[in-house]
Amino acid sequence: GAVVSQHPSRVICKSGTSVKIECRSLDFQATTMFWYRQFPKQSLMLMATSNEGSKATYEQGVEKDKFLINHASLTLSTLTVTSAHPEDSSFYICSARVGPSGANVLTFGAGSRLTVL
Amino acid sequence: QKEVEQDPGPLSVPEGAIVSLNCTYSNSAFQYFMWYRQYSRKGPELLMYTYSSGNKEDGRFTAQVDKSSKYISLFIRDSQPSDSATYLCAMSASRNSGYALNFGKGTSLLVTP
Numbered sequence: 001g002a003v004v005s006q007h008p009s010r011v012i013c014k015s016g017t018s019v020k021i022e023c024r025s026l027d028f029q030a031t032t033m034f035w036y037r038q039f040p041k042q043s044l045m046l047m048a049t050s051n052e053g054s055k056a057t058y059e060q061g062v063e064k065d066k067f068l069i070n071h072a073s074l075t076l077s078t079l080t081v082t083s084a085h086p087e088d089s090s091f092y093i094c095s096a097r098v099g100p101s102g103a104n105v106l107t108f109g110a111g112s113r114l115t116v117l
Numbered sequence: 118q119k120e121v122e123q124d125p126g127p128l129s130v131p132e133g134a135i136v137s138l139n140c141t142y143s144n145s146a147f148q149y150f151m152w153y154r155q156y157s158r159k160g161p162e163l164l165m166y167t168y169s170s171g172n173k174e175d176g177r178f179t180a181q182v183d184k185s186s187k188y189i190s191l192f193i194r195d196s197q198p199s200d201s202a203t204y205l206c207a208m209s210a211s212r213n214s215g216y217a218l219n220f221g222k223g224t225s226l227l228v229t230p
Contacts, residue, residue, distance in 0.1 A: 006160070034218075041125070043205065043222040044161070093160045105151060106207075106218060108160035 002028050002098040006109025021079045021112045023094030029074035030096035038091040050077040084116040123221025136193040140206035140221045147208040152191045155203045196228045
């Protein structure tokens, strides 16, 4: 089946540094990928929709200058958390749509746990 | 009112029990219904996908959709300790309405040996 690979699975960084998270579709092409954020015991919150070859679409309240998304190829999307602060500590998960045409069935990466000290 | 409501639990059952997980929703435009299982510190994995109303069975899992009541269910038969996880329901409208996928908060399930 379709696999979405996400790295790193866990990252710890100092406040003020930037962190890049990669999301790859391994055996299919993903023109669109989605980035979610999840706080403990909370549901998934859509941050942005990443479109290959064009600018990402950010959800209301998500700072586009803080969370930089690049989708340079059909198999790779990256999320860069710039000038990270402790409040950015969270679980970040990417996903791609794999359902039949017209269906919004998503497959997810394993997630990246970011801890900002 | 949130578009998707799901009881967060936790739900604790003995091994072998039948588990019933449920979500309600308010948007009558939803047509695609999914259940995801998420283990601790992992990304969600798709369990079941149903289009419109009806039942779908896959091994020990059965998904039911009742669009008239705006209510969906996931049944797990002969539950196992390995089923202990958080179960998220998700749903969306047709493609013409965009790609937004609406998630419930998830129900935490614990199956005890």
